[in-house]
Amino acid sequence: xxxxxxxxxxxxxxxxxxxxxxxxxxxxxxxxxxxxxxxxxxxxxxxxxxxxxxxxxxxxxxxxxxxxxxxxxxxxxxxxxxxxxxxxxxxxxxxxxxxxxxxxxxxxxxxxxxxxxxxxxxxxxxxxxxxxxxxxxxxxxxxxxxxxxxxxxxxxxxxxxxxxxxxxxxxxxxxxxxxxxxxxxxxxxxxxxxxxxxxxxxxxx
Amino acid sequence: xxxxxxxxxxxxxxxxxxxxxxxxxxxxxxxxxxxxxxxxxxxxxxxxxxxxxxxxxxxxxxxxxxxxxxxxxxxxxxxxxxxxxxxxxxxxxxxxxxxxxxxxxxxxxxxxxxxxxxxxxxxxxxxxxxxxxxxxxxxxxxxxxxxxxxxxxxxxxxxxxxxxxxxxxxxxxxxxxxxxxxxxxxxxxxxxxxxxxxxxxxxxx
DNA sequence: TGAAAATGCAAGTAATTGCTTGCTTGGCAC
DNA sequence: GTGCCAAGCAAGCAATTACTTGCATTTTCA
Numbered sequence: 001x002x003x004x005x006x007x008x009x010x011x012x013x014x015x016x017x018x019x020x021x022x023x024x025x026x027x028x029x030x031x032x033x034x035x036x037x038x039x040x041x042x043x044x045x046x047x048x049x050x051x052x053x054x055x056x057x058x059x060x061x062x063x064x065x066x067x068x069x070x071x072x073x074x075x076x077x078x079x080x081x082x083x084x085x086x087x088x089x090x091x092x093x094x095x096x097x098x099x100x101x102x103x104x105x106x107x108x109x110x111x112x113x114x115x116x117x118x119x120x121x122x123x124x125x126x127x128x129x130x131x132x133x134x135x136x137x138x139x140x141x142x143x144x145x146x147x148x149x150x151x152x153x154x155x156x157x158x159x160x161x162x163x164x165x166x167x168x169x170x171x172x173x174x175x176x177x178x179x180x181x182x183x184x185x186x187x188x189x190x191x192x193x194x195x196x197x198x199x200x201x202x203x204x205x
Numbered sequence: 206x207x208x209x210x211x212x213x214x215x216x217x218x219x220x221x222x223x224x225x226x227x228x229x230x231x232x233x234x235x236x237x238x239x240x241x242x243x244x245x246x247x248x249x250x251x252x253x254x255x256x257x258x259x260x261x262x263x264x265x266x267x268x269x270x271x272x273x274x275x276x277x278x279x280x281x282x283x284x285x286x287x288x289x290x291x292x293x294x295x296x297x298x299x300x301x302x303x304x305x306x307x308x309x310x311x312x313x314x315x316x317x318x319x320x321x322x323x324x325x326x327x328x329x330x331x332x333x334x335x336x337x338x339x340x341x342x343x344x345x346x347x348x349x350x351x352x353x354x355x356x357x358x359x360x361x362x363x364x365x366x367x368x369x370x371x372x373x374x375x376x377x378x379x380x381x382x383x384x385x386x387x388x389x390x391x392x393x394x395x396x397x398x399x400x401x402x403x404x405x406x407x408x409x410x
Numbered sequence: 411t412g413a414a415a416a417t418g419c420a421a422g423t424a425a426t427t428g429c430t431t432g433c434t435t436g437g438c439a440c
Numbered sequence: 441g442t443g444c445c446a447a448g449c450a451a452g453c454a455a456t457t458a459c460t461t462g463c464a465t466t467t468t469c470a
Binding site: 034035036038039092118119121122123128131132135136146155156158159160162163165166167168169170172173174177180181192195196198199200201202203204205 | 239240241243244297323324326327328333336337340341351360361363364365367368370371372373374375377378379382385386397400401403404405406407408409410
């Protein structure tokens with residue numbers, strides 16, 4: 001009796017094995033995002049994964065084992081965000097649009113995990129810092145960039161933190177609206193990126 | 206055997222009765238916001254309320270009865286938001302600041318209920334529309350106001366919806382950061398209102 | 411083909427959870 | 441005092457849930 005949970009088969013041997021494990025993870029991800037950790041019973045997970053419930057416990061030590069495995073999927077966020085600011089941009093607006101795209105893309109790409117984090121923030125304390133990692137670093141990273149611009153004299157005296165917060169919030173909100181509460185807010189993302197960047201730069205007055 | 210759940214004692218007779226009922230509601234509000242609907246067991250609720258578990262079921266038909274009672278607390282939001290835009294303001298900025306104050310105040314005032322709504326959005330479908338009511342009407346109301354200004358020629362051609370979205374998002378995000386994820390983001394709310402209004406109007410360029 | 415590993419199946423267990431029942435206790439009004 | 445009503449207490453019940461065990465079956469791969 002072993003716990004393949006740990007022994008991470010590196011080789012290409014098992015497509016089947018990994019398939020099963022992946023199916024379980026995928027089912028759990030989906031269910032936990034929808035129903036929360038408690039709502040995603042091991043029974044339901046196994047059913048959705050199309051495997052026997054016992055198999056779930058053969059792959060993972062216990063239920064939290066599944067959750068912690070899932071949480072690993074948000075650990076590498078900061079780098080990706082900073083990469084979104086790496087390239088050379090023709091102007092400030094293009095940089096903002098690109099940053100918006102990157103950030104929003106990250107949110108959507110891992111929407112289930114973020115939902116789980118939101119929902120379970122109080123129940124699984126370790127979640128909190130992981131979760132805060134994306135939204136807050138997103139503000140931080142942009143804030144720093146703006147500050148740099150400011151010091152070069154390219155921007156007036158406005159508070160760069162607030163500016164970054166406003167910008168990032170917008171897409172977080174849009175993300176939540178679209179994927180958590182299914183608001184029939186018809187929006188074209190690319191347009192939102194454009195408009196928001198424009199407004200942040202020029203204001204509405 | 207009766208269900209005081211329904212028969213809403215109008216008279217002033219019972220301070221005791223209402224006190225108990227209120228204590229139960231308050232405990233449930235707190236626990237559900239923290240642990241979610243499932244996590245808030247009737248046992249825990251009764252303990253936190255300092256009453257016997259049976260008493261809970263004497264006051265409420267069943268557990269969902271408690272939830273639905275709690276949800277009534279967000280039904281009257283739109284009016285309050287519109288009131289926040291009612292008064293006469295010296296300038297546009299003062300209006301925005303006031304709106305921010307109103308909106309953020311509403312969020313904080315009912316933080317538990319909103320948390321519950323976020324968490325339970327998928328499990329209790331009736332929750333969704335109630336929940337969406339605040340965040341989305343907040344955008345709507347402001348959006349309309351901006352549009353009106355625009356038609357009077359007071360604002361340039363920027364998309365008022367995006368502008369409203371940006372503005373509202375900011376405070377929603379700040380609210381989430383402070384009360385859900387306990388980010389050690391030190392912020393003075395009143396300053397945030399000021400700065401965000403300024404930026405929305407003038408831009409950062 | 412044959413051994414080993416992965417999965418299925420049947421059954422069960424201890425704990426939790428929502429909710430009920432029957433009875434007692436204590437306070438308030440008349 | 442008497443009667444009423446809210447609340448406490450003890451006990452329990454049926455369903456669910458995370459998790460286990462033992463064994464049969466299939467799949468994989470050498």
